[in-house]
Amino acid sequence: MGTKGENNRTRIIEAADQLFYKHGYNQTSFSDIADITGIPRGNFYYYFKTKDDILAAVVETRVKQYREALVTCDNASDNPGKRLHAFLDIMAGSEDSVVDTGCPIGSLCVELAKDTEALQTKSREVFVLLRDWMSRQFEEIGLVDANDKAMDLLSRMQGTALMACTFKDSAYLHRSVGDLKNWINNLVLSES
Amino acid sequence: MGTKGENNRTRIIEAADQLFYKHGYNQTSFSDIADITGIPRGNFYYYFKTKDDILAAVVETRVKQYREALVTCDNASDNPGKRLHAFLDIMAGSEDSVVDTGCPIGSLCVELAKDTEALQTKSREVFVLLRDWMSRQFEEIGLVDANDKAMDLLSRMQGTALMACTFKDSAYLHRSVGDLKNWINNLVLSES
DNA sequence: GTCTATATGTAGATAGAC
DNA sequence: GTCTATCTACATATAGAC
Numbered sequence: 459m460g461t462k463g464e465n466n467r468t469r470i471i472e473a474a475d476q477l478f479y480k481h482g483y484n485q486t487s488f489s490d491i492a493d494i495t496g497i498p499r500g501n502f503y504y505y506f507k508t509k510d511d512i513l514a515a516v517v518e519t520r521v522k523q524y525r526e527a528l529v530t531c532d533n534a535s536d537n538p539g540k541r542l543h544a545f546l547d548i549m550a551g552s553e554d555s556v557v558d559t560g561c562p563i564g565s566l567c568v569e570l571a572k573d574t575e576a577l578q579t580k581s582r583e584v585f586v587l588l589r590d591w592m593s594r595q596f597e598e599i600g601l602v603d604a605n606d607k608a609m610d611l612l613s614r615m616q617g618t619a620l621m622a623c624t625f626k627d628s629a630y631l632h633r634s635v636g637d638l639k640n641w642i643n644n645l646v647l648s649e650s
Numbered sequence: 651m652g653t654k655g656e657n658n659r660t661r662i663i664e665a666a667d668q669l670f671y672k673h674g675y676n677q678t679s680f681s682d683i684a685d686i687t688g689i690p691r692g693n694f695y696y697y698f699k700t701k702d703d704i705l706a707a708v709v710e711t712r713v714k715q716y717r718e719a720l721v722t723c724d725n726a727s728d729n730p731g732k733r734l735h736a737f738l739d740i741m742a743g744s745e746d747s748v749v750d751t752g753c754p755i756g757s758l759c760v761e762l763a764k765d766t767e768a769l770q771t772k773s774r775e776v777f778v779l780l781r782d783w784m785s786r787q788f789e790e791i792g793l794v795d796a797n798d799k800a801m802d803l804l805s806r807m808q809g810t811a812l813m814a815c816t817f818k819d820s821a822y823l824h825r826s827v828g829d830l831k832n833w834i835n836n837l838v839l840s841e842s
Numbered sequence: 843g844t845c846t847a848t849a850t851g852t853a854g855a856t857a858g859a860c
Numbered sequence: 861g862t863c864t865a866t867c868t869a870c871a872t873a874t875a876g877a878c
Contacts, residue, residue: 568760617809
């Protein structure tokens, strides 16, 4: 638990996080991470037993980051509809990287769906966090099928990111986010 | 252009098609294809100059197959709404593989979004075919924003496949396909 | 056209000096 | 805790006999 060691560990996770997003998990090598961090390949095994362990650490970091982002959304408004809008704005705000590389969560799950079950379960964790938070917002709106609506919103956001990235179309991304905000508004109206 | 040679070429493409879907492009090796076909690794270079060339051939095969599937949808009904339903039934009909491995088109595009631009352009071709066909259906329905609606339908189908696969949830897949059919029906009604 | 043998590079992982 | 050197496996790709 030395201070220097934890610092190196964090730097490995941060570099891996970016590389897994930009190039994918399987296409990221220890050498790539070594080049960015300046930490030699062989040293990684002092901090992580396997490459899968690095992935687990990356996912846990992402869960923490999204948890914080959701707290910001929670504080954005008393209105659950507006809180969901705030979450949509996160995606719209990272327009450039979404069009270039897709959604970091979705693309990881798609890649690892073709890998071991252990990696699938791990990569799914961020989605579980988001789905449950969305479900709570729809519940507060008064919808009886809040969990279904959470799946629908997550699904449509993922479809939006996938198409925007595939067609390199930021205009579609913004139109679609606007449509989703209207969809949420209509759900709020139907319950009031 | 010998008969035997064309046969081997076709068998390589078919095996690669399945493996690219089940394990991904980057995770499929020449040895994997050799194991399935019984054709030795070294022989592949008689038919294809590089691995990327195999991918191109696989995508072209898929374009042909989907083109035929769209002809079947065209023949299914005089009603463009019903033709779109017929296309949705293709996805619902391959429920097991979609939940297990995701959408073959979408997952390839997601993977190759992190690769060279040449592979991105190639993998996108199937989506272009489907988008243009859907756009023609929405046009016939009478919608002025037919191309936008085509993007929306493709987007929502991709989101549906991604979430159904990530959460291993075939019930969600079917509910979502049903919702999309209702969405199409409402668009038809709004124009009649 | 078909096959074996091999070249060349790089992957994840380990051993052991300091 | 940190680093170099190295092991083993396997990737794409090539050369050349048959």
